[in-house]
Amino acid sequence: MTGRRAAGCALVRALPWLAPLALGCSGMNTPVYFPSPTMPALAVDGVATMDGPPRIENGLTLQFRNPTMQEQKTLDTQTAALGFEVPWIQRDHVHIEMTYQVTNTDTKAGMWNIGVDGANEYTKYDENIVAMTLGMGNNDPPQYIPLIPVTPQVLGPGQTVSGTVREDDFDEAELDLDAIGRWMAPFNAVLINNSQVNPVGLSMVPANAVIPALIEIDVSFSADAAMKCDYDIRVRDDNNQLLHDTVNTLFSPAPMLFVPPAMM
């Protein structure tokens, strides 16, 4: 048998193994999608008020299972070794992404804006609370600072635009939320600055801190024309922590609402 023919035989004999291999790999790190709570998720009529353009919010809470006894034991060991609490739902193992689609249903062009807030297992961030703080003592329209801002865009009548809030955007937001929730970071400094460009305010966060992932995602949508926004949440769950089976119990933390210092 010549070398070329032997190689051909080996290739053809190997092919039947490729499909089962693909089947076996299919369960690896595949995303799970969650639809926005109602369809259409968010819709505004474009009629402005004293508080600015109309604004609507909704969100969803991701359901995770409780740790097994062995997993809890590991968490406790890590907590004792590090000297601070290690979260069950960690940023390194739960990767979140949001895809959205905005449609202008009006007969005029308008500008839309999306902001994303949320909560980890320790802290909940609500931009409305922050806006109230910033607005105290003046009559200006509220200034919203979301955990993840999406760049506002102008959309023509009848047009549709799609976009993605990427996993690295959520990574940054999860670091910011943990910093302001557990490590007393100044919220405006960490939210306005990208930690990879300017890590101002993050000096209190230990270098070996285990960052919790978001377990609740709240989306706000505003526009100065009649528009609607649909979104979906995409989660990659490395360690199979999402609640799938009824035999598992629901992980039900009670995150504390972040209240800016001025209101306390």
Added chain:
Amino acid sequence: MAALATSWLLAGASAARAQVTAEPASAVVFPDPNKFARGLYTEGEIGAVAFFGRAGDTVSPGFAVGARVGYDVFRWLALQAHFLGSTHQLSDGAGALSGQLLQTYQAALEGKLTLRFGQASIFGEGGIGVARLSTNALYVLMVEPQYRVGFTAGGGAGADYHSLSRHFSVGVRGDYLVMTNLSSSQELMATTYLRYTF
């Protein structure tokens, strides 16, 4: 003088020729299909998978890679197992999920009937199997009433050309399947393959 006359006579004689007195008992057919290998075989295939119906509104056609392992019970009948994976992108009809990737993994048991014409043959095949989707994207879009796994059934046809080697052949095929895990949806597989018979 006598020798010279003899050589002159011989030099003038014409060359002797054979004469066919009867046709061969059977004509030689080349190549002889009876000498093609038969029995256990494997196939590797590449091609495309496209969805129709409701799934076709939200899932774009995608690239497919597959393999078959089969056994020729007779020259005209074979039983085979089929494995195929394909990758797709969700189309604009998927709304906010447009652009997301989706893979399908399918396995089926099939029967295959072959009609041979020398080196070429045509065949028909059909079977039942299972299909699994890599994500729940179609479930979120309410195209998939069940969760990610379901049955498939269908069949197709193709053409095969055998090389002068007794082991190798190549061909093209198309299969049309109904997918029970996708509402009112079907799929078309079109592939080209290389077959090796042991």
